[in-house]
Amino acid sequence: MDPPPTGTTQTGTRTRPGVEVSDFDRPRLPRHVRLAFCRTRRRRILLHPETVVVLNGSGGAVIELCDGRHTVTEIVTELGARYQAVSEDEVRQFLTQLVSRRWLELTDG
Structure with a gap:
């Protein structure tokens, strides 16, 4: 039998691909991912083991709010x-992509 498309760790967080982001989820960075500012690039970056992700301004603003306290x-x-203009669908898609790559985890709200 295949496992369900969503996974839950012992801490109640979900990180597996296929996880849907709901209104009441509280996204946060997992322990192995860090948000930092790169002085050379003058942009926020995500530091993941062996990976550096350069974020644009809006991506950095979204991740900045992913502290485990704020709901989606x-x-x-x-x-x-x-x-002025924020697309809720784009924010959800961005969060879903980060969760599927295990750069964000979701805590049930």
Whole structure:
């Protein structure tokens, strides 16, 4: 029997591919991923073992709010307050991609 498409670790976080991002999930960086600022590139970067991901301005703003306290809905609302046009679908797709790559994990809200 195949495992279900979503996985839950012992801490109640989900990181497997196929995980859907819900309104009440609280995304956060896993222990092996770090958000930093690269002075050379003058951009935020994600540091993952053996990988550096250079983020654009909006990607950095989204991940900055992924602290395990904000829900997805709160993240979209905060970004809407900062910027005039925020696509909720684009934010969800971005978070889903990061979860599928195991660069973000979701805590049930």
